[in-house]
Amino acid sequence: MRPGLSLKVVAVILPLVFAPLAVLAGLSFYQLKQSERVRTEEVLRVALRNLAADIRSEIEASQRNLKFFADANDVRKYAGTKDEAKRYKLLQPGFIDYLKGIRRAYPAYEELRLILLDGYEDTRVAPTDLPNLTDDESGGSLFRALKGMAGESYAEVAIHPDAHELRLLQAQRVYALDTSTGLAVTPADLVGYLVMSRDLQFVQKSVEELNRNISGELLVVDATGRVLATRDRSRLGKRLSGGDLQGLHRAQGSPDPFTAKILPNLFVMAEVPRSVFSNSAVALARALLTTAGLAVIFTSFLLFVLLARLVVRPVKILTAATVEIGHERPTGELPTGREDEIGALARALEFMRKTLLERRQGLLEQNRLLAERSAQLEFARDAAQAANRAKSAFLATMSHEIRTPMNGVLGMTELLLGTSLQPRQRSYATTILQSGQNLLAIINDILDFSKIEEGKLSLQIAPFSPGELCEELVDALGATAFGRSIELICDLEPALFTPVEGDQARLRQLLINLVGNAIKFTDRGEVVLRARGVRDQFPSVRFEIIDTGIGIPADVLSHIFEPFYQVDGTASRRHGGTGLGLAIVRQLLDAMGGKISLQSEEGAGTRVTVELPFDCPPLPLPAPRGLALVGCESSGQSAAVQALLEARGYEVQRIAVEEDLQARRAAVAVPPALIVVEKRFLQAMRREFGAEPAGPRAIVLKRRLDAGDDSNTWSNHPRNVLELPLRRREVEYLLGGLETASPAVADAASARERRTRVLVADGDMINQLVLVEMLSILGLHCTTATTGEDLLKRLEQSLLGDTPTGFGWILLDGQLADMDAHRVVGLIKAVERRHGLAVGAALIGLGSAARAQQRAHCLAAGMDDFLERPCSQVELESLLARWRPAARGEGNADQG
């Protein structure tokens, strides 16, 4: 929880209250401490003085007593009795009783002894537990001290030799008294010493008495610092430490305020306490602290309560009011009556609340209207969507329903055209056919679009070659373009002939739509279909459709992909179409993950760029083959040729106009290895290179559908001709032949023969029989084989003999029993090469439709195409047509 306002304010104020208190307390504490120290030391000094005086007076008292005892007649008489026998037999028991009497009267006088001048311990009275070790004291330190003492008496604190403890030892000289006269002997006859030993209990008692009400410690120590008496009995017998001991040593030399010497071996000391506070001082400090603490607590409480009442509660009410400002009725009563800032705030808030409420009423009204409107709209939208769906369904149904009768119309029209008709009738029928076909295309579009919009579009992903798809497409549309006198150029990167994964049919549909549109909206010039692999982070293939048509106005570019959109009504009338083409394109691209962009200049042409995510790896770099000159009317065409030639290793220079050729020729030191030109450059060629070029090989380009002279009018080599649009296979075949200079041996007869021969290899006899039957219907000669070995043997046989013919097609099972597809394809190619066959048979794999990967497998193995079984007669026929030997560059001579 975050600290509230009250807490914060208290936290700010408290130090302000507490700090002076703390400073005051600190100062008082310091003052108190100083005065306490002085006082304590004074008290200690007094106590020490008292203690010293006590001990001294006690010692003096016992010394006086001792003197009194020693002066007693009985004692002096006893001591004066020199005869030991008499002394011990007669006198000593009495003397002992006397000493015992003293001890009874003064229990503190622990031991009383009479020691003679020679150190002999004459009499001793002591507690039983104090053993007497020896009677001869002459060797002891005490006796030495007695002998050497200056006055009549002596006192010291020393270790008692019998008790091994410190004792106060006091002694008094004893002088003899004449036994018979009872008078003092003159001169004084010193006979011994009365020695008294006191334990130090009295010292301890004095210490405890004086220690009672002082702080600090009073100690009685001997000269070595051993503690003889103190309040803390656990310290008894222990040595002083540190500063105290140093103080003691100092005191032995000079007076010290806290140490006093009583006897040579007896000192009293005062230990100044570390903490100088007496109980009263502590109590005072405690009271001070308690007062301060209570003041702080009281102040905080007061502050807290005041804040809570004056500030926090109104603020809380205001906060609550702010939170529920949107409510109609606020729960709390706002303190609007107050005259202070909070009152002003409350009034402002109340005003704000009212204003808000009014606005809210307006908003609610508007919302209600909006909700009504949106409900209406929703209803309308639902109706529209339902209508749209109904429309799509209707369109689909209708398309289907229309298509069926249309097929009938078209079929009948074709049949009608097959009959003998008058020219006028034929013309009508042809018109019917064309109109019908147009109508069918429109219907197909509608059907497609309906399907896509209904979400029924599904992609069928399989490997296919985008390059071949493009060539095929250009082939198919070639007629339309030719009919409109538009040049259709196919510019492909050779790498695109490698198979990629994708939906071939959808791509074809897409491209047909775009290229078809381009052709449709182009009146003159050319349409280029260009495809290039894009090899960056996201590999793709970029298709470009470039036309020189009417273009699209900039303001409609964004609408162009909407369904049913047409640039203008008149155009639609002129160009026809449903307006669904580009919408379909857009839908297909979305489905395939592609993208489209459109650049257009009205009147100059349009460039449509489509990118599709196909991974198309580049081809290995070819070996350099020298310079190639390319001359085409259209730069698009030149680019297409250049792409193919560069892929084979040629360095390409383009020639734009005839004059260029000469300049180029002059500039280039090295003679070109290859010259590829269109027919219209032929004149220039001849001029330049003569009738038959000796050095460079020359290829003439002609339009496939040009009906005119189809011979190479420049060279005598009829075969050095390539048809436009270019086909990669044809280009490679031709160039392969030219480059290897291997003579193409097959003559026209054998070529013609090949067109009728098919080799069928299938392990399944039923399949083989069906296929042979279908081929026979097409008028083809079949040779059959059941295994790969068999197949190779048949192929070998066909190429041997006087007239080696080979086969136009080899249809082979993708899964022959004895060889896999790779192996058999490799062996077929090897056989063909061995027999110098420039163009081998078209290899078509056979396989089940159920096994999708078989197509890919066969194509990967190097086969040209794949035929799914079972297949219809039409499918077989179209396939064979696609791969007929003539189409693969067998030579124009075969045509006709």
Add this chain to the structure above:
Amino acid sequence: MLSCFARVARALALTMLFTFGGAAAADPAGQITLLTWADYIDPAVLKDFEQESGIKVRVVVFEDDVERDKRLVANDGGNYDVVCLNHAVVSTYVASGWLAPATASEIPNLSHLEPRWFERVPASRGYAVPYFWGATGVAYRRDLFGAEMTSWAQIFAPYNAQRGKIAMIGNARDLVGAALKALGYSINSTAMAELAAAEALLLKQRPAVATYTYDLAADRKESGLYKGTVSAAMAFNGDADLLTEIEPRASFVLPREGGILWLDFLGVLAQSRHKPEAYALLDFLNRPTVAARNALFVHFASPNAAALRHLPPAFLARRTIFPTLEEVDRSEFEAELPPRIQKRINEIVARVLR
């Protein structure tokens, strides 16, 4: 406070000093003072002596030897005319010059005394006159002690039941002598180790001892043995014999280690100013009939050979008073000890008595 202490001390010292100092004032003419044990002389005999000679005898009694010595020391042998002293101090008294000569010339009846007593204490010859002899043994109550007393050890290691019911004689030589006897040593031992052992034994015995004051010193009917508060006590044979007359359950034995034999003398003090009267008393006391009468009174054996003839056979047959020869042989007579041994014994007793 301190001056108060000093005052007390002084008062005490003064008391001690004058306790015995002025006990005997100077006797008027025709009167002598005798310092002796209580009941140690027949009052009838003294009455007879007064009638016969006109000399009045004042008797001052002491309770033990220490008291007697103290009295004499206080006045250096003065204030008294005749003193009764035990044999052990005779030589010291003589050496101190406290005794006046006491020969047959002054005391004609000395001839009745057996010479062997003077031989026992050579220092006495010419200075002191044997008075009575006896033995120190153990008097006990058969009924209370619960066993036959045969050894000193029995009173030094009493049964638990007897703890606190033993009475000893606090006199130095007797007390230490009994302990030495109990240990099997001689009562006259001078070996420090034996004395130390005796001290240890005495200290050990202390808790069992009811009193170190002689139990039969005064009125026997007041004694612990008679009352039954004491079950066994060191005792002099004559005193014990008197006790048995009034308390039949009491017995006296000289333990098998032997008793302590003693001999008491009477001496005339050198400072006496009534020496002729004193000699007259001694002579009277040694008259055989008088000695016999006195012996019958005190129940001790008289060293006066002639007196024995005047004693009834029943008295002479009392074994307590007249031990058998065998018992006497077992027993020891206190010998003179070196002064520092005496000092050691004093010390022991001082410690035991506390």
